[in-house]
Amino acid sequence: MPSFVHEFPFDPSYGCTLEELSAIPAPSAPDGFADFWRARHEAARNVATEPEIGPLESERDGVRIHGVTFTSVGGVRLGGxxxxxxxxxxxxxxxxxHGYGGRQEPGPDVPLPLPAAAAILPCVRGMGARSLQAGIPDVSDGHVLHGIGSRDTYVIGDCVADLWCAASALHELVPELGPGGGAGVRGLGYLGESFGGGLGALALPWDDRFGAAQLTVPxxxxxxxxxxxxxxxxxxxxRRYRRGHPEVTEVLRYFDAATAAGFLERPTLVAAALFDPSVPPPGQFAVHNALAGERELLVLSAGHxxxxGLADEVAALVAARTRFFGEWLGR
Known part of the structure; x- marks a missing residue:
């Protein structure tokens, strides 16, 4: 197990060995879990996303990068x-x-894992300068509590829908990626880290447009x-909110990434950390352990x-991601 000098008032490894982490299960699904998510997915697929491409913002690594806007559930206009x-x-x-810090630019997600690829990098509602929304906090501590009183109002459900609508927008903007588009595509790939990793685990089981995924410290x-x-x-x-509102535990059951992973049958690569002060490793490994389809685990010494050794681990993750998507989505 890694040993790092830190100033946190708790142990970011939580005293768990790799063997113990590899045995952590997912919570059982609450009544109506799958029906809840399938209904939300159907509603998102019926949204007219009306995507618009903005001017060219940069060109590097063999790609052109444009701003983009599209409509998501509730008529919310998002950017990316x-x-x-x-x-x-x-x-x-x-x-x-993207992570819970939002996204101000494409950053290290470009270059993409495979050559000749297109991608949409959305900012989900309330996150990143391009998707700020009145009434939704843009800081993670407030954002994660927005609408948490009910499974029907919790912002995390809408953020998952934002990813589905982003996929619809990408298909509309690059029609060769869709069914019958002629590109020979084996489904879209999904990449998500931290917040984006958890959203991906919640989103992917219900959407057959995706062929494979890579989730980092979900x-x-x-x-x-x-x-x-x-x-x-x-x-x-x-955790703090739950002390005064114990009933929120029932709402959270419908937004558990490990529970959702039990329905995810697409090939998935998970990079999970042994030491992580921001996303406890037991939760990360629970997502991997529950996956219902082909799965691959890359163990990181630390996350967040x-x-x-960070540079070497990032390089190893990039190499694993390229190989993984080449195997499952490459031609």
Whole structure:
């Protein structure tokens, strides 16, 4: 197990060995779990996303990057980026989620895992300058509590829908990625880290447009366990809220990424950390352990933490991601 010098008032490894982490289960699904998510997915698929491409913002790594806007559930207009190959036909597509800090630019998600790929990098509602919404906090501690009193109003459900609508927008903007588009696509790829990893686990089981996914240090895994673990991330805000509102535990059962992973049959690569002050490792591993389809685990020594080996681990993750998507989505 890694040993890091830190100043957190708790142990970000939570005293767990890799063997113990690999045995952490997912909570059982509450009544109507699958029906709840399938209904939300159907509603999102019926949204007219009306995507619009903005001017070229940059060109690098063999791609052109444009701003993009599209409509999501509730008529909310969201922003983000559209990535297109500089030359040649599109052969693959990706939807790329973001962490709970939001997204101010495409950043390290470009270059994409496969050549000749297009991607949409949405900012979900309330997050990132391009998707700020009146009434929704843009800081993670407040955002994660928005609408949490009911499964029908919780913002996390709408953020999942934002990813589905982003996929619809990408298909409309790059029609060769859709059925009969002629690109020979084996489904979209999904990339998500931390917040985006948890959203991906919740979104992907219900959407057959995706062919494979890679989730890095995914959050929202095993809420009953997370509520017992102190952390420096958004989970701490939920822990504090739950002390005065114990009924929220029932709402959280419908937004458990590990529970959802039990319905996810697409090939999925999970990068999970042994030490993470922001997203407790037990929840990360619970997501991987519950996956119903082909799965692959890349163990990181730490997540959400600067350390001497970080550059090497990032390079190993990039290599694993490229190989993984090449195997499952490449032509």
């Amino acid at each position: 980026w559209l990535v297109l190959p500089s030359d040649g036909a599109v052969r693959q597509g990706f939807v790329v989620g 959050t929202f895994g095993n809420h009953p366990l997370r509520l017992t673990l102190p952390c420096a991330g958004s989970g701490e805000s939920v 933490f600067e350390h001497a």
